[in-house]
Amino acid sequence: MQASRKVGKQAADREPAEAEQSAEAAFASYAAPLVDAAIEHANEVHEDASPEALHKLRVSLRRLRSLWWAFEPLLEKGGNTRQRALYKYLATAAGKTRDWDILIALIAGNERIAPELSPQLQAVRGDALATSRETLSNAGVKRLLQDALSSASKELNTAHERVPLQTFVEQRVAASERSLKKRIKRASRAKRSNYTAFHDVRKAGKKVRYLLEFFEPVLSGNHKRVLKRLKRIQKRFGTLNDIVASEMLLRDNVDLLAGSGDTDAALRWFRKERKRRMRAAAGLLRKL
Known part of the structure; x- marks a missing residue:
């Protein structure tokens, strides 16, 4: 999922001073x-x-x-x-x-x-x-x-x-992309119960996205397609993270919520939803 390094219109329109800055x-x-x-x-x-x-x-x-x-x-x-x-x-x-x-x-x-x-x-x-x-x-x-x-x-x-700024940011974006690719490969091979591997994909994807947003005016090529894919990862894996974190938070605070409602029913729903979201996240990985 590495971003294109071809010099496009965006690079041609770049201000000379910006391109030459350290x-x-x-x-x-x-x-x-x-x-x-x-x-x-x-x-x-x-x-x-x-x-x-x-x-x-x-x-x-x-x-x-x-x-x-x-x-x-x-x-x-x-x-x-x-x-x-x-x-x-x-x-x-x-x-x-x-x-x-x-x-x-x-x-x-x-x-x-x-x-x-x-x-x-x-x-x-x-x-x-x-x-x-x-x-x-x-x-x-x-x-x-x-x-x-x-x-x-x-x-x-x-x-x-x-x-040179352009040389530097190209290298750092490429490093973040390699890290994301490595984590996607690891998560693709991981068991469905291994949430950490899925969470690592989400974090690595965020880093690539932030760097592209920071440095897009300096980078060569057009990164709209890459950003679109990253947003898909963030949305799908972010939803999974919300479910997993909420289930854990509820489970860790059952005593505080005693007598306030059916926490067992809530935990059953979160467990079922977590499995469904894990399947959806794994499906997206197969398409990347």
Whole structure:
């Protein structure tokens, strides 16, 4: 599923200065908007309790993590690893509440599951939101992200060597595509019960998609077809992930929900739906 490397109209229309820019010099132009967006979404979470606010924050942090991965060969290895771990930690903090939102939505939209569960789920979700907000507030997201941007920019701007931006991003996109292909092959051979292999495809697909979205103006060729395939993967495997994560969340919190509804019926439905979604994901893999 490797993207085309032929020079098309998009490459011909590229600004000369952009094509000749070094990867080191271009880093801040990619990172700064992502940092600003993540800070903005982190602030919104403290004012807006909606599922959408949390989702935007988690996505912005995932995009930052992918960008730091892209520039990994040019950054000090230890610092880059720590920074990506930080983004993952912050995304997980937001994700704990987001996971409850997904579970609530799935149960609310299913007539087979007793609606008595919903009020108790909302209460637990409220507690999770308070914890997410506290974690993000204590972390000092704005300072952490601005310091990360400043440190990485300084490191790259003082580097002795310079790598042409186009050459660099072509190599990094190709590396992400190879990783995705490897994970697709592994998942295709895995047993249906091996959800981790399917989840790895989803994560690798997201990384390729983010990199193509970051660097599309610089890359040669047209990547619309590749992006379309990646969106199919993300949709199919994202639905599977929602089912698996919700089932696990419900199973891990059965005691909290005792007496609020028929959790056994809900778990039976999730188990059945997980198997159906696994078959659908495996079917898509055979077509890739």
